[in-house]
Amino acid sequence: MKMTGSQILLACLEQEGVDTVFGYPGGTVINIYDDLMKSDKIRHILPRHEQAGVHAADGYARATGKVGVAIATSGPGATNTVTGIATAYMDSIPMVVICGQVPTPMIGNDAFQEADMIGITRPITKHNYLVRDVKDLARVLKQAFFIARTGRPGPVLVDLPKDVQTATTIFEYPETVELRGYKPNYSGNARQVVNAAKMILAAKKPVIYVGGGATLSDADKELLEFAETIQAPLTTTLMGMSSFPTRHPLSLGMLGMHGTYYANMAVTNSDLLIAIGARFDDRVTGKISTFAPDAKIIHIDIDPTSIKKNVRVDLPIVGDLKDVLKKMLKQFKELPEEVTASIAETAPWRAEVDAWKVSHPMSYKLSKSVIKPQFVIEKLRELSDDDAIITTEVGQHQMWTAQFFDFTQPRTFLTSGGLGTMGFGLPAALGAQAAFPGRQVIDISGDGSFQMNSQELATLVQNRLPVKIVILNNNFLGMVRQWQQLFFDKRYSQTCLESPIDFVKLADAYGATGFTTSKPEEVGTIIKKAFETPGPVIMEFKISREENVMPMVPAGAGISEMVLAS
Amino acid sequence: MKHTISVLVENEFGVLSRISGLFSGRGFNIESLSVAPTLDASISRMTIVTFGDERILEQITKQLNKLIDTIKVIDFTGEAEEYVERELALVKVIAEEGSRAEVMRIVDIFRAKVVDVTSRSYTLEFMGSPDKITAVVELLRPIGIKELVRTGPAALGRGHKGWK
Numbered sequence: 001m002k003m004t005g006s007q008i009l010l011a012c013l014e015q016e017g018v019d020t021v022f023g024y025p026g027g028t029v030i031n032i033y034d035d036l037m038k039s040d041k042i043r044h045i046l047p048r049h050e051q052a053g054v055h056a057a058d059g060y061a062r063a064t065g066k067v068g069v070a071i072a073t074s075g076p077g078a079t080n081t082v083t084g085i086a087t088a089y090m091d092s093i094p095m096v097v098i099c100g101q102v103p104t105p106m107i108g109n110d111a112f113q114e115a116d117m118i119g120i121t122r123p124i125t126k127h128n129y130l131v132r133d134v135k136d137l138a139r140v141l142k143q144a145f146f147i148a149r150t151g152r153p154g155p156v157l158v159d160l161p162k163d164v165q166t167a168t169t170i171f172e173y174p175e176t177v178e179l180r181g182y183k184p185n186y187s188g189n190a191r192q193v194v195n196a197a198k199m200i201l202a203a204k205k206p207v208i209y210v211g212g213g214a215t216l217s218d219a220d221k222e223l224l225e226f227a228e229t230i231q232a233p234l235t236t237t238l239m240g241m242s243s244f245p246t247r248h249p250l251s252l253g254m255l256g257m258h259g260t261y262y263a264n265m266a267v268t269n270s271d272l273l274i275a276i277g278a279r280f281d282d283r284v285t286g287k288i289s290t291f292a293p294d295a296k297i298i299h300i301d302i303d304p305t306s307i308k309k310n311v312r313v314d315l316p317i318v319g320d321l322k323d324v325l326k327k328m329l330k331q332f333k334e335l336p337e338e339v340t341a342s343i344a345e346t347a348p349w350r351a352e353v354d355a356w357k358v359s360h361p362m363s364y365k366l367s368k369s370v371i372k373p374q375f376v377i378e379k380l381r382e383l384s385d386d387d388a389i390i391t392t393e394v395g396q397h398q399m400w401t402a403q404f405f406d407f408t409q410p411r412t413f414l415t416s417g418g419l420g421t422m423g424f425g426l427p428a429a430l431g432a433q434a435a436f437p438g439r440q441v442i443d444i445s446g447d448g449s450f451q452m453n454s455q456e457l458a459t460l461v462q463n464r465l466p467v468k469i470v471i472l473n474n475n476f477l478g479m480v481r482q483w484q485q486l487f488f489d490k491r492y493s494q495t496c497l498e499s500p501i502d503f504v505k506l507a508d509a510y511g512a513t514g515f516t517t518s519k520p521e522e523v524g525t526i527i528k529k530a531f532e533t534p535g536p537v538i539m540e541f542k543i544s545r546e547e548n549v550m551p552m553v554p555a556g557a558g559i560s561e562m563v564l565a566s
Numbered sequence: 567m568k569h570t571i572s573v574l575v576e577n578e579f580g581v582l583s584r585i586s587g588l589f590s591g592r593g594f595n596i597e598s599l600s601v602a603p604t605l606d607a608s609i610s611r612m613t614i615v616t617f618g619d620e621r622i623l624e625q626i627t628k629q630l631n632k633l634i635d636t637i638k639v640i641d642f643t644g645e646a647e648e649y650v651e652r653e654l655a656l657v658k659v660i661a662e663e664g665s666r667a668e669v670m671r672i673v674d675i676f677r678a679k680v681v682d683v684t685s686r687s688y689t690l691e692f693m694g695s696p697d698k699i700t701a702v703v704e705l706l707r708p709i710g711i712k713e714l715v716r717t718g719p720a721a722l723g724r725g726h727k728g729w730k
Binding site for chain 1: 575576579580583584587591621624625628629631632633634635636637
């Protein structure tokens with residue numbers, strides 16, 4: 001059957017099981033949008049900025065595990081997607097972004113609304129394609145989705161010129177994908193697994209260090225069983241948070257620059273670090289030469305480039321986490337006496353770690369007169385549903401959420417870790433809510449970050465997405481202000497967000513609801529009211545202005561050199 | 567340490583940009599780069615000379631392999647006897663009265679060819695291992711080199727096995 005490129009695009013999306021796309025129309029995608037109107041299988045959500053569209057597809061992908069899809073027109077529409085694509089790239093999120101492009105004869109001619117998206121996104125996509133012939137379109141899309149979701153996931157961009165969209169050909173969706181240069185290895189080497197199991201059972205002070213890979217692999221069940229089998233303390237990175245229950249007795253919370261004291265001390269004093277789906281990022285390691293100095297390192301990851309990139313690794317295992325952990329658990333089942341012996345051997349270590357938890361718990365000074373942000377986070381956990389999805393923006397509030405919010409279920413913490421993109425949280429919440437209309441979705445934001453994509457309030461209202469937005473307002477660009485306080489003698493250069501925004505009026509202006517308070521005793525009431533109010537809601541809490549995120553590992557220091565109080 | 571790497575890639579539009587973008591984006595150094603299609607027209611072969619220690623070379627190899635378009639990465643660092651490396655250079659030498667004979671002697675010694683001649687210059691074609699090319703250039707430098715172009719090496723493993 002002969003179809004146009006634009007029809008083929010939509011047919012391919014349907015074949016891939018896509019039911020929601022986020023996009024913004026324009027000249028070079030007008031054909032796609034015309035055909036979209038005729039599709040009853042694909043739901044389209046219109047943001048108010050292409051960046052938000054991509055973040056929404058990203059949030060959708062993080063919440064569901066499916067490939068997020070975004071559409072933008074050429075030129076400025078496409079360049080607006082760049083930050084969103086880079087955000088997804090740094091956090092390895094599966095996504096396909098389709099950009100319109102000027103007709104093929106005009107490419108390279110400085111045409112109206114033309115931008116070399118292949119060149120621009122080359123370093124921030126897992127792969128990208130420029131489709132010059134409609135006959136290639138179906139194969140390219142099949143490959144794009146395959147590349148996005150397999151191996152280490154990532155964003156794929158497909159640049160689609162307008163004349164290719166209107167050209168016709170016979171539509172045939174390929175059965176299989178053949179990519180000579182791409183064959184991701186899911187199966188961990190059996191011998192390495194056996195050796196790793198031996199190493200683990202011989203360790204006296206093991207620590208499990210979990211990153212975003214655990215969520216991407218949906219390996220939370222295997223991870224829990226693994227930790228409980230060997231009874232090893234477990235710490236997560238920012239990206240690994242919510243793949244392991246935060247209040248579990250073995251949980252150490254987050255490690256690294258703003259990690260807990262006990263997580264950083266455990267890693268520093270360990271004799272075996274089991275790295276699972278993590279990449280030894282600089283926020284985690286601090287000064288590399290003093291990172292886990294006495295520990296052997298086992299590194300399990302699906303991406304070989306992450307292994308031995310930053311630290312020397314004693315036992316690498318390339319493979320999918322679910323597969324490797326399953327194999328490891330089978331090994332342990334064949335060595336029941338060794339496992340029991342190991343648990344006894346590591347008991348003093350667990351006691352040492354627990355002592356750190358008791359001597360240096362996460363804490364803050366509660367106040368009766370001013371709202372403390374950590375208090376709001378704790379109250380949110382107390383009053384929200386167990387399966388509530390939390391998104392954050394970037395900054396102090398993001399760190400406080402990671403430190404004080406107790407996560408119990410996977411894929412409930414969506415945050416921009418690798419790129420640290422302000423403006424991510426609200427559209428990501430939008431995407432998550434579109435995926436799960438019946439669940440609570442809460443965006444925790446600062447006053448600075450909120451203004452980066454505040455226009456999406458309109459999208460929430462138009463699509464009846466009842467996201468609850470928490471603004472922790474200190475009238476500062478908090479995290480930068482903290483650095484200026486600690487390292488630049490309190491020279492607050494351009495970090496004071498002085499304009500007195502009335503967030504209640506702002507919410508109202510968009511057709512949403514707003515609440516505000518500066519009184520600690522009203523925090524619980526407002527949160528409850530917000531959850532009971534239908535539709536999108538802004539809750540603004542005017543918090544203590546110069547509260548700092550502690551502990552903190554200063555730049556260039558080792559993670560055991562934490563500053564505990566400012 | 568200098569490394570010669572051959573990368574077999576899909577002969578797709580933009581692949582050269584992808585590979586060189588990878589090197590520059592990650593701060594890897596490209597001393598020379600040459601590329602052309604292989605026996606299979608859908609596959610191109612790139613030969614890159616880069617500098618770095620073991621750790622850097624490992625990262626380069628892994629990052630190259632990670633690219634969707636990369637089919638195989640061959641590292642030719644190691645015993646020089648295990649592979650053949652050849653490079654072409656065209657050198658325009660200033661050769662006036664006194665030095666013309668010396669230039670011709672060097673051409674003879676290195677089995678080079680003269681591809682252009684004027685009363686004031688010779689353009690010479692040298693072919694050989696990269697080290698030989700460098701040696702010749704150093705010999706000609708005191709005589710006076712007007713202009714020089716090198717292609718960068720092409721390398722192939724010895725023995726009967728191919729890259730597949």
